Amino acid sequence: MNRALRRISLVVLAMFLLLLLSVNYVQAFEPSSLAVQRGNARVFSQQYQYQRGSILTSNNKTIAESVHVKGIYAYQRSYPDPLVYAPVTGYDSLYSATGIEKTEDKFLSGSDPQLTVHNLIDLVTGKPRRGATVQLTVNSAAQTAAYNALKETGLPSGAVALDPKTGAVLALASYPTFNPNKYATFNSAQLKRADNRYLKDPAQPLLNRAINQTFPPGSTFKVVTSSTAFSTGNYNQQTRVYAPTNLKLPGTTKELINFDNLPCDNGSNPTGNGKVPFIYAFTVSCNTVFGNLGMQLGDNAIRQQAVKFGMNDANLRIPLPVSASSYPPIPGNDPALTAYSAIGQYSDQVTPLQEAMFSAAIANNGTLMTPYMVQKVTAPDLTPLETAQPTPLGQTVSPSVAANVSQMMVDVVKQPYGTAHNTAFLPNIAIAAKTGTAQNGANNTGLDDAVFTCFAPVSNPQIAVGVIVKGGGLGADASAPIAVKIIQAYLASQAK
C-alpha cells in the first residue's frame, strides 16, 4: 500500500501547490483589477483611513481638515468655518466632492504621482500616510467680510475679490450657502437627508453664485463699451458725445431712456439734445449715450472687446470651473438690440467673478491676469509640490485706454454727482468703480439686480471686487457697500 500512499502524498502536495498558486494569483497579481471592481467597499473607505490634507487660506487659517475619529473610518472631514468658505472648499462626502475638495483631490488624498515616493517612505518608516496641504490665495479677512456683507442683504448674492496684479482670488463668497460639515458624515442615511434638503431648497444653497450663476451686468458693462470706444482711437474721456434724453431706436417704436427718465445734463445740455463729455456720461451712467455709442461701434467690435475681458469663455478653471459670462451674437445685427447690449441688457450675462475681472484688467494697465485660487501645495514633509505662477490671460486694452477708463471709474466715486459717491466714497481709500442696476424678468417686471465692479486703492491697485445682489435694487445702494466692506477688510489685514 505504500506505493499508493506515496502517490497520494504527491496528490496532496499538488493540491497545496495549486492553492498556493491560487492565493498568489489573487493577492499578488489581481489586487489592482479587484480594486476597481463594483462594490469594493474596502478601497472606497481606504480614503478615510489616513489623514487627508488640510486646506488653508493665504494667511494660514485652516478651513478644511481631517480629524481623527472612532469607528471604521479613522478620519473625518471638518470645516471650521463652514458657511463662509463653503463655495471655496466645497465638500468631500462618502460619494462625491465639490469645490477645491474635488479639484485638488489628488493632492489632498495623496494619490498624486508626485506623492508616491513620500507615501512609500512613510510606508517603510511606519509613518501614517497623509495627504498634501493645499494653501489658497483666499484671504480670511476679505472672505469673512464678503460673506457677512452678503448675508446682511438676505438676498441671493455673490462676491469675488481679485488681486489685479496677479489674478489671485482674495475672496469668493456666495449667499445663501450650505454647511459642508453636513456632508462629512459617515452615516449614509443622514448624508442623503442633508443632500436632499439642500437640493430641494428653492433658495439653491448649493449654487456657487460667485462663479456659477450669471446675471445681467447692467451699466457696469459700460466699462466694456467705453473700452471698445477708446480702443478705436476716436474717443477719449473728454470727447463730447451725443446725449439725448430719449434715444430713438431704429426698427422699433421703443425708445431708450435714462434712469428714472432723467436727462443726461451736466448743465450744458438742458434740452437733452446736445452733447456731454464722455466722462460725464460714464459718471452719471447715461444709457442713451452708451446705447447710441453701441450702435455706432457695432455688435462685433463690442463682442471682441468683451471676449478680451474673458467673456464667452466656458473653459475657465480657477481651478473651480467657472460658468461662461456671455455676450451672445445679436440676431441680424439689429441696432436696437445692439444698443441694449451696449448698456449691459438684452442677453448679456456675467458672473460676479467676471465683474471683478473687468475692474482687475483696468486696474492692471489693461493686462488681465488669469484668476487662480491655489497658491501652493505642500507635501506632508513640507516640500513644496506646486506653487502658483501668475499668468496673463490677455491684454484687454492698451495701458492708455486703461488709464482713460480708470479715470472715469475714479469719477464715479469721487464726483459728488457720481453714481457711487454716496456709498463708496471713503476719505482714506480711493476707490474706482462702476455701478449697475440691471432690469430683468419678463418686460423687466422683476426686481432689479444690483451690480458693482471696482478696484482700490486707485494709486496702487491691490484689490478688484465684483458684487451682484439679485433683486437688490440699485447697484450703488445694495452692492457698493458690500464691495467697500471687502476692500476695507482686506486693506486693513494687509496693513498689519
Added chain:
Amino acid sequence: MSVVATPGQPGDPAGTGPLHAPVHAAQQGPVPMPRGRRRTELAMLVFAVAVVLFAYASVGLSMTGRIPAGILGYGLAFALLMLLAHLAIRWLAPWADPLMLPLAALLNGLGIVMIYRLQQSGRDGNAGRVISTMSTSSTVLQVIWSTVGVAAFIAVLALVREPRTLQRYTYTLGAVGLVLLAIPALLPSSLSEVNGAKVWISVGGFSVQPGEFAKLALAVFFAGYLVAKRDVLSLAGRRVLGIDLPRARDLGPVLIAWGASLLILVFETDIGTSALFFGMFLVMLYVATQRTSWLLIGGVLFVSGAYVASKLFAHVHERVDIWLHPFAAQNVYHSSYQLVQGLYGMGYGGVLGTGLGNGQPYWTPLVQSDFIFTAFGEELGLTGLMAILLIYGLIAERGLRAAVAVRDPFSKLLAAGLSFVLALQVFVIVGGVTRLIPLTGITTPFLSQGGSSLVASWMLIALLMRISDTARRPAPQPIQEEGMTQVVRGG
C-alpha cells in the same frame, strides 16, 4: 538494509526511520533508546502559543491602541489548555509525531484571535452591532469549544490505545456515520437549515454539524470495510486501454458511496460535504487496492454527477454561475456578493496584508466561518496565507507519513483517509474562496467559528497522533543478557 538504523536517532530528525529494519542493539554499549521528541514538541508549542499571544496583542493595539485586557486570562487559558494536551501526549502517546500538536495549536489559536477581532469590529465595522451568526460571547464560546476539543483529543488518545481496536467497530461506526449524515436531511428545515445549507441539528440556539463527526466515523468504516474487501476489490476484470477495470459485480460499494454523496448534494444542498466524502472514499479505495482504475471510475462518476446536478438543481447551477461570472452586474450584489467581498478582502491585503485589526474583513458575509481564510488573507496578506497553507500541508503530509510508517493495514488506511480528507477540506474551501474551483460552504479546519468543526478536527488530530505513536513506538525491549547480542524482529 544492513546499516544499523534506530528510530529517532539524531541522524533521523523526524524520527520515522524504517521500523522494519532489524535492530542491532547492545553492541556498542547501552541500548540507544528511540526518542519521542516530546521536548521538541514542547518547544514548538511554546512558540505557537507565543505567536498566538502576539497576534492577540496586535489586534488590540491596532483596534484600540491598547493590549487587550483579556490577554492574561485568555492567554493563560490557552497556554494551559495546550500544556494539558502536551502532558496527555507524554502520558498517552509518547512516541507520537511532535509536529502535529504545535501546528494544530497555532491554527486553533489564530482562529480564536480572528474571531475576537471580528467580534470587536462588529457588523460593517460598526462596533455596536454584531456580525450575523456571531454574538458578543463568540470569542468566549470559541475558547470553550477549544477546551472541549482538547478534551475530546485527550479522550480519543485515552480510549483508543491501539488504532486496530477501532476495526472492531467498523460497521457500528459506519451506521453511526450514515445516521449522523442523514439526520439533517430528515429533520424539518427549521431544525436543520442555517444559511441555506441543511447540515445542522439545531435545537434551542445550540447547533451541531453532525457531518463533521460523520467524517471521522465513516473514515473508520471505510478503512475497516476496505481492509476486509481489498483482495476482492483489487481483482482485475477486463483490460481496456491498458487499464485493468474491476469486475462489474465489485462496483457495488463505489456506486453506493456515489449515490450517498449525491443524496447529500440534493437533500442537504451541501456540495462541499458531498465532495469530501466521495473523495475520501475514492482515495482510500485506491490505497487499499492500488488500482488506478478506481480513481478513474470514481472521478468520472463524480464529475458526471456534479455536471448533471448543476443542470438539474438551481443551487448547484448558481454555484457554477458565480464561479464563472462573479463580477457580472446581476451577481455582484446578490449571489456572488460573499465570494466577491472575500476576493476584495484578499486583494486589499495584498502581499503583506493590512496587519491584524487594520483591515475591513467585516464587509464579507459569514467571514467568521466559511470565509475566515479571506479575513486572514486581508490582514496577514499573501505571506500569512502561504504560512497557513503550509501548516495544513504539513499536518496532511505528516499524517500520510504516519500511514506509510505504520504496519497494520487498517491503521494505514485510516491515517491515509483522515490525512487526505483534511487536505481535501482545505482544498475545497480555500480553492472555493480564491475562485480556483466553485465555492462550496464548508468550514476551514481549526480556524472557522463553530464547535463541531473544531472538536472534530481535534479528534482527527488525535487519531493521526495515535497512529503515528503506534508507528514510531519501538518494539518492547527484550531482557538483555550478557552475550546475547542480537535480537531479530519479524517485520
